[in-house]
Amino acid sequence: MKVLVLLSAGRHPASGRAGPVPVELAAVRLGASLGGADLAGLHAGPDADAVADALGHGLARLHLQPLAPDADPLGALEAAVRRLAPDLVLAGNRGQGGEDAGLLPYALAARLGRPIVADAVALASDGDGLVAEQALGRGARRRVELALPAVVTVHPSAPPPLPFAFGRRRSGTIERLPAFAADAPAPAAPFEERPYRKRPKLIAKAAAGASAADRLKAATEAASGGGRVLVAPDPAEAAAEILAHLRAIGVLKR
Amino acid sequence: MTPAPTLALLVLILAALAVAQALRRARLWRRGRPAHVDWLAGLKALPRRYLHDVHDVVARDPYAARMHAIAAGGLITASVLGVFGLVPALGHSPVYGALLALAFAAALAGGVMVGRRRSPVKPARLSGGRFRLVPPALTAYAGGGLLVGIAILAGPGFAALGWLGVALAAAGAAVLVYLLGDGPMRHVFAGALHLAAHPRSDRFEGGRETALHPVDLAAPQKLGAETPADFAWNRLLGFDACIQCGRCEVACPAFAAGQPLNPKKLIQDLVGSLAPGGAPYAGSPYPNARPVAGVGGPELPIVGLGAMVHPDTIWSCTTCRACVEECPMMIEHVDAIVDLRRFQTMELGAVPEKAVQPLLDLRQAEEPGGRALAARGDFAAGLALPKIQDRPAEARPAEVLLWLGEGAYDLRYGRTLRALVRLLGAAQVDFAVLGAEERDCGDLARRLGDEATFQDLARANIATLSRHRFGRILTADPHALHVIRNEYPAFGGHLEVVHHSSFLDELVAGGRLAVGDLGAALPGAVTYHDPCYLGRYNGETEAPRRLLDRLGLERREMARSGKRSMCCGGGGGAPVADIEGERRIPDLRMGQASETGAAIVAVACPTCTAMLEGVTGARPEVRDIAELLLAAVEAAPPAAAPARQRQPEPVA
Numbered sequence A: 001m002k003v004l005v006l007l008s009a010g011r012h013p014a015s016g017r018a019g020p021v022p023v024e025l026a027a028v029r030l031g032a033s034l035g036g037a038d039l040a041g042l043h044a045g046p047d048a049d050a051v052a053d054a055l056g057h058g059l060a061r062l063h064l065q066p067l068a069p070d071a072d073p074l075g076a077l078e079a080a081v082r083r084l085a086p087d088l089v090l091a092g093n094r095g096q097g098g099e100d101a102g103l104l105p106y107a108l109a110a111r112l113g114r115p116i117v118a119d120a121v122a123l124a125s126d127g128d129g130l131v132a133e134q135a136l137g138r139g140a141r142r143r144v145e146l147a148l149p150a151v152v153t154v155h156p157s158a159p160p161p162l163p164f165a166f167g168r169r170r171s172g173t174i175e176r177l178p179a180f181a182a183d184a185p186a187p188a189a190p191f192e193e194r195p196y197r198k199r200p201k202l203i204a205k206a207a208a209g210a211s212a213a214d215r216l217k218a219a220t221e222a223a224s225g226g227g228r229v230l231v232a233p234d235p236a237e238a239a240a241e242i243l244a245h246l247r248a249i250g251v252l253k254r
Numbered sequence B: 001m002t003p004a005p006t007l008a009l010l011v012l013i014l015a016a017l018a019v020a021q022a023l024r025r026a027r028l029w030r031r032g033r034p035a036h037v038d039w040l041a042g043l044k045a046l047p048r049r050y051l052h053d054v055h056d057v058v059a060r061d062p063y064a065a066r067m068h069a070i071a072a073g074g075l076i077t078a079s080v081l082g083v084f085g086l087v088p089a090l091g092h093s094p095v096y097g098a099l100l101a102l103a104f105a106a107a108l109a110g111g112v113m114v115g116r117r118r119s120p121v122k123p124a125r126l127s128g129g130r131f132r133l134v135p136p137a138l139t140a141y142a143g144g145g146l147l148v149g150i151a152i153l154a155g156p157g158f159a160a161l162g163w164l165g166v167a168l169a170a171a172g173a174a175v176l177v178y179l180l181g182d183g184p185m186r187h188v189f190a191g192a193l194h195l196a197a198h199p200r201s202d203r204f205e206g207g208r209e210t211a212l213h214p215v216d217l218a219a220p221q222k223l224g225a226e227t228p229a230d231f232a233w234n235r236l237l238g239f240d241a242c243i244q245c246g247r248c249e250v251a252c253p254a255f256a257a258g259q260p261l262n263p264k265k266l267i268q269d270l271v272g273s274l275a276p277g278g279a280p281y282a283g284s285p286y287p288n289a290r291p292v293a294g295v296g297g298p299e300l301p302i303v304g305l306g307a308m309v310h311p312d313t314i315w316s317c318t319t320c321r322a323c324v325e326e327c328p329m330m331i332e333h334v335d336a337i338v339d340l341r342r343f344q345t346m347e348l349g350a351v352p353e354k355a356v357q358p359l360l361d362l363r364q365a366e367e368p369g370g371r372a373l374a375a376r377g378d379f380a381a382g383l384a385l386p387k388i389q390d391r392p393a394e395a396r397p398a399e400v401l402l403w404l405g406e407g408a409y410d411l412r413y414g415r416t417l418r419a420l421v422r423l424l425g426a427a428q429v430d431f432a433v434l435g436a437e438e439r440d441c442g443d444l445a446r447r448l449g450d451e452a453t454f455q456d457l458a459r460a461n462i463a464t465l466s467r468h469r470f471g472r473i474l475t476a477d478p479h480a481l482h483v484i485r486n487e488y489p490a491f492g493g494h495l496e497v498v499h500h501s502s503f504l505d506e507l508v509a510g511g512r513l514a515v516g517d518l519g520a521a522l523p524g525a526v527t528y529h530d531p532c533y534l535g536r537y538n539g540e541t542e543a544p545r546r547l548l549d550r551l552g553l554e555r556r557e558m559a560r561s562g563k564r565s566m567c568c569g570g571g572g573g574a575p576v577a578d579i580e581g582e583r584r585i586p587d588l589r590m591g592q593a594s595e596t597g598a599a600i601v602a603v604a605c606p607t608c609t610a611m612l613e614g615v616t617g618a619r620p621e622v623r624d625i626a627e628l629l630l631a632a633v634e635a636a637p638p639a640a641a642p643a644r645q646r647q648p649e650p651v652a
């Protein structure tokens, strides 16, 4: 199986230093866990300085798709993936230090016409396909089977990256792909940048100000999710159920 | 033929066989990597190194020192005398006979002393096995020689006695030769050669060479040591010199805590990896030893479940150098352990689980906690902490640059640093800090074998430091002190660093700080815990004691202090490696402090503070010497503290 891990130039949240993104390194580990997979990384950008450390975290090869620093990487990544033709594209579920919108894997999957599975924490190959374990809210897990080729994003609660080994980084190789004529500059980010700070943990609104026991109850009750599980329902019945739920939570007004 | 020339021939044969054994062993050493050895200087220095450095260590155990002097001295003198039996005229000279008898009698007494050490019960630190053959072999050889001497003395009628002596000596000599090649007697030639070809030639005659040697990261060979052949040949020679005296084992804090490390056994495992199938080990094992396959060879891995040494063994070490300090054969255990770690870390990425994140943060944030470098000064909230970047370009260079170190992020240690900053203010020291430009010094990365990250940090820090103008670097962290003072020079950083204990002592001695008597405010004695990286690594044991004595406190010494002090358990990345044992090292050390009956343990290191403060239950209080000094300065009668009156404590 040919596996390609997308690597973005991240920035450390405290130091601001360029470096690989932890969740993408976790993706490298998941790729390596497939055993015998032909594993390589892909980065689109002016150079591979920020991501080269990924070679020390279990990646033996890295493809660099040269690209102007301000260009939209989507087209370049699409071209590179088509050229390298991997069975599986792995990505972090979002970057770190850029826009961090988490949209790129979806946009890329759409361009490539491949299915995408989000937030994997474990992977296993299964004949021609793949079994992925998805992280859902509050620690829940869901096992999905998917046919290849596909795109899978990795969740931060996946096993942590393999430890950095300088010797492996030293012996890893970086291969430059042919230049890509950027189709468009990246859309200007409509965001404002502010220094990183840890967000305070929100206490469930219903129980704010209530006793500790009440807050615990509120938190654990919310954890139990709610909703109904329908097993192999009739399509019309399923659709009605979804509509009813969307109305109940106020997404649909009528 | 008479007994005298026969004995002489026997001695010569013994010597020839010894040389042959040494040459055979040398073939093994040559499997190691090449090393630059200045043979001429080494051989010239050999007698001095033996008489000073080795003897200083051996003499700590007076019985062993006497035993070795008598046994070795007697054996060598008697054997050399024995060779003179070839001179026909001497074969019947009563004077020669008397001298020979005397020398062999001394050797015999030495042999008996060697035997007495292991009887009636063998002390745990000593080895059994082939070591039990040494006393009978020595006594047989020396007793036989003694009989020959007596026979010569007694005259021609006693030739039969002489022949009996020759036979006895021959039997003893045969065993000795056997033990020379693969047994306890190997230390004779390996030890001597190791002294001459020692990889740290500057550690002798009062010198201290404690910096780790850098790894050439660009060299094509593998990083660190995987197999015995990856060690330099003179390191292999050093392992072979081990006499299994167990002094390192007794000193090792990890061994005492029941962690799976015993420096003596580790050295023997390295010997066993180089030459599998040798003399079986008969000393104490690794405590709570983890199972390994026990397979080794010159080109086979040393560390691993399928090899000789379990990874937990090398990660238990605190790099405290207590073993090195106690080793009479001048073996460098810490170098070996760090070399093994380097391969695990840099080639395999096999670091202990809890060390992964700190190492990653060191790479990405230049700080093992992943915290903002600018937050290092937060401990000082409310105190003036001038930044060196804010000094006007035309200002004089700062008197000292205060290197805050990792401890600055720790709440408890922040109190110590606050005390230090206030003392600097009181003494009107012109100081500054690097602010967000101070990165981690790289100590943790280096001890954990991540030489690449260490070198990045070292180079970055050296570049920063060379941009600023200051007199000396002042730090309260002995690890930073050691790294900057002793390990940065290999990367082009030649900086003068002073520890806060010495600096504060200077300030008080120079009259810049007036101290009052703390005796009344703090009843009870104080005992000082030497940080390994200050005492053993840098030889600074006096200044902190001098300073404490100025405060009017009663000072008591723990059984292990100064350069022979015991580690707090915090060095070498041991706390992040966190290898399970039966006890905790800081609990053991705190127990030793309690034994003195002192009410306060004075410390001088952020790591010692954290480790000793972590001890639960009734125990002496932990105070840094800066905290104690500040209390004494505050206790000084106002008239006696002019410096403080002129400049009130700075408040930002």
Ligand code: SF4
Residues within 6 Å of the ligand: B241, B242, B243, B244, B245, B246, B247, B248, B249, B263, B264, B267, B323, B326, B327, B328, B329, B330, B331
């Ligand atoms: S390493 Fe040194 S101290 Fe330890 S047993 Fe061997 S000779 Fe003795």
Ligand code: SF4
Residues within 6 Å of the ligand: B248, B251, B252, B253, B254, B255, B261, B262, B263, B316, B317, B318, B319, B320, B321, B322, B323, B324, B333, B334, B567
């Ligand atoms: S350096 Fe300290 S912890 Fe490590 S082996 Fe030697 S005595 Fe034990």
